[in-house]
Amino acid sequence: MSLLDGRLSEDQRAFQDSARGFSQEQMAPFAAEWDADRIFPEEALRAGAALGFAGVYVREKHGGSNLSRADAAVIFEELAAGCVSTAAYISIHNMASWMIDSFGTEIQRARWLPKLMTMEHFASYCLTEPGSGSDAAALATKARRDGDDYVLNGSKAFISGGSRSDIYVCMVRTGDDSPGGITCVVVEKDAPGLSFGKQERKLGWNSQPTAAVIFENCRVPVANRIGAEGDGFKIAMKGLDGGRVNISACSIGGARACLDAAKAYMLERKQFGKRLADFQALQFKLADMATELEAARLMTHHAARAIDDGDVDATMYCAMAKRFATDTGFTVCNDALQLHGGYGYLRDYPIERYLRDVRVHQILEGTNEIMRVIVSRKLLDQ
């Protein structure tokens, strides 16, 4: 519960109710099992898709929910409060679907979106490579034109949904070494020459498979190109603004769940004959956690609205929010773990899972160091 709840529109409260109900009943009770057994919860994902979560800001025509980024921030916070890892995968699926919706042709939208919106098909987004992480524009996967096909060679790393997804939205190099040499193509899972690396073993995010995506003379029809040749980097960067808001919301959701758990634990746990809630040092800790979390939420919603309004500084606001919200999210989970003492470290309590799941948010969608690069570049740009 947050102060912001009272500032939400009537519609947003309805979206929040729906997402919260779904998350608390169909995600939270199973999240520990999905994490421990590395289960990609396809049935739960499809149940969520039936409520419109697969295409929150995809237009209505092919089954999207056509909501704003600010609405999406409310929704992803709720989903993440139930299971951070699954919510984060849903946000990636949303981003890939949005790229097809926003930059694809009507033929491409009609071909791919209906099944993505029901999650009969799952989507992955492929930008990062083994040799280009923060320096995304240095990507080296080559796409050579051969008649009506592109022939892809190279590999993509850390791909959520890798090997399980049906649709891979990929950034590849069709031109020179500049950002203008990058093009966006959709690779379908049965494309000849497409293969996958082993499943990565990870600290968190265990309810989604992660693998390298490998192209060896992989043939993709030119008809699968999204936008024009050379548009890829611009599409990637636009996608990342929204991706950063989503991942911020996922950190906030996970941290909120930990804050609620810590609050309940403080009221119940007794040491030295008093409840933890009666120790002022811990009261102050809890107050700081809630305050920082509220600040992160406000920044995230502000950044979301900046995208919705087409603000020229939207990229900077998204970078600020992503840096702050994902750092705060981790810190709040960590503080909640500390308040739980030894129990917080046990898998019998959910805190350590939230901590492991939100940790990666400080790394992906652009590391928090890169967020500082984006912000300072904007500030110093005369």
Add this chain to the structure above:
Amino acid sequence: MKVLVPVKRVIDYNVKVRVKSDGTGVETANVKMSMNPFDEIGIEAALRLKEAGSAEEVIAVSIGVAQCQETIRTALAMGADRGVLVETEEGAEPLAVAKILKAIIEKEGPEIVILGKQAIDDDSNQTGQMLSALLGWSQATFASNIELGDGTADITREVDGGLETIKVKLPVVVTTDLRLNEPRYASLPNIMKAKKKPIDKMSPADLGVDMTPRLKTLSVVEPSKREGGVKVESVEELVEKLRNEAKVI
């Protein structure tokens, strides 16, 4: 066939309710409100009748302050076709609510009215029964299953001894129990579509209903705090305490 479902705006079931300091009621300012859970079950039951082809239209009715429109929107987002809001600032008591519903039912002509068996705020468990009496319709309270026949309905009721199935003639007033169904969540697109569905607004006076309270609230207090238990030394002591202290045997 039309199905009419009254929906009440109540304090959300997750909220820890606090009594107002002057003892006149409970705190509702800045408190999350939502649809009475038994009414959600009623909406779900009506939607299933519609989806099964037994009903053509589901009408959601709410009585209360202007914000009750949100509760109606929730019903519309779940799938109800249209809403009726009877706006009043007065706290509506079960009898007044039943009278208002009777007036609306006489205008709308539904054959089934599905109410929650009670609202989780005042737990009266009276409106459905009063409505049935005012209309002279059959009633089937605490329903856990509804099977429609030809001009009749077989309704399974949750009673103290187990389950009781009765056959009633339509039109009928049904009240829902918890196990009737699990209500659906509204999907994001349906939440947006609900905004375009019509809501008729009227006042109790338009329906000729006198809202003057018949009940007087003397005081509202918190339940007494739970006290710690005691250990007894012997069976004799236990029996003695049960007889003389707890006075249960």
